[in-house]
Amino acid sequence: MNENENLVIPTVDEVITAKGLKIETSRYIIEQTIDYCMEYMAGNFKPIRRYTDSMIVDAINTLIKEIHNTAMVKGWWDDERNNGELIALMHSELSEGLETLRTNVMSDKIPDFVGIEEELADVVIRVFDMAGDRQYKLAEAILAKMEYNKTRPIKHGKKF
Known part of the structure; x- marks a missing residue:
């Protein structure tokens, strides 16, 4: 298999229609795509990273804002909520996910998905x-934790 086969380069349409991206981010993607094409045509192939950390942070933060705004509009934040309650609700979604794996069911709310996909989405939505609400720097923490995990030993010295 050619190492270049799995490299995905966004089209101009994908870049322009991408929701939540800043103009500077869109310009950056277009410039990188053009640079890549020029290098490729010149025979100087060099893989490029499709997304920058700031683009990932922007995308995650956009989802966080949209999810939290929807929850507020639907009344879930009319009263103060404590951390224990919020974490317990995340856990309940994981338990529902386990049950969907045991019963091998399709989602009854989003029919194009299996039950576990819906329940994992619910976990992420709750997180x-x-x-x-708490204004956590979750997007940045995810990237930092991913980088840290690359430095850890296999299975972090544990059996499972």
């Missing part, structure tokens, strides 16, 4: 909602 992002809490992060939005």
Whole structure:
């Protein structure tokens, strides 16, 4: 298999229609795509990173804001909520996900997805909602933790 086969380069349409991206970010993607094409045509292939950290942070923060705003509009934040309650609700979504794996069911709310996909989405939605209310720097923390995990030993010295 050619190492270049899995490299995905966004089209101009994908860049222009991407929701939540700043103009500077869109310009950066277009410039990188053009540079890549010029290098490729010249025979000087060099892989490029499709997304920058700031683009990932922007995308996650956009989701956090949208998810939290929806929860507020739907009344979930009319009263103060404590951390224990919020974390317990995240756990309940994981338990529902486990049950969908045991029963092998499709989602009854979003029919194009299996149950576990819906429940994992619910977990992420609850995490992002809490992060939005508490103003946690979740996007940045995810990237920092991913980098840290690259430095850890295999299985972090544990059996599972």
